[in-house]
Amino acid sequence: MDIRSYRHWMYDRILPNRAGFAPHFLEGVREFVQFAYKQPQYANGKEIWCPCSKDQNKKLMTLDHVVEHISKYVFMIDYWYWTTHGESKPVGVDVHGTSSSNSAFLSNERHNT
Numbered sequence: 001m002d003i004r005s006y007r008h009w010m011y012d013r014i015l016p017n018r019a020g021f022a023p024h025f026l027e028g029v030r031e032f033v034q035f036a037y038k039q040p041q042y043a044n045g046k047e048i049w050c051p052c053s054k055d056q057n058k059k060l061m062t063l064d065h066v067v068e069h070i071s072k073y074v075f076m077i078d079y080w081y082w083t084t085h086g087e088s089k090p091v092g093v094d095v096h097g098t099s100s101s102n103s104a105f106l107s108n109e110r111h112n113t
Helices: 023-037 063-073 101-110
Strands: none
Touching: 023 063
């Protein structure tokens, strides 16, 4: 399974008819936060880099604020591999976890939502 299939929830946050957050999105955000807080650089348990589309891993925030921002602004574009949060990307994959063909796919997906 490729990373986009495994982490599709990252960019699929709203239920049809805007009926709230998708359960898989909320579970995935919880998984992300748990992963990030287990990393040695966040051992103090206070703040992590916020990967929302607004902050793009450039602002440290508390867990509650990160969850709030991801829920409001969604994850930054193409953050399939959580490299800023301690995850290694596979060899041969660009920094965002996409190839040029994946970027075209994502571009189409964004325009269709």
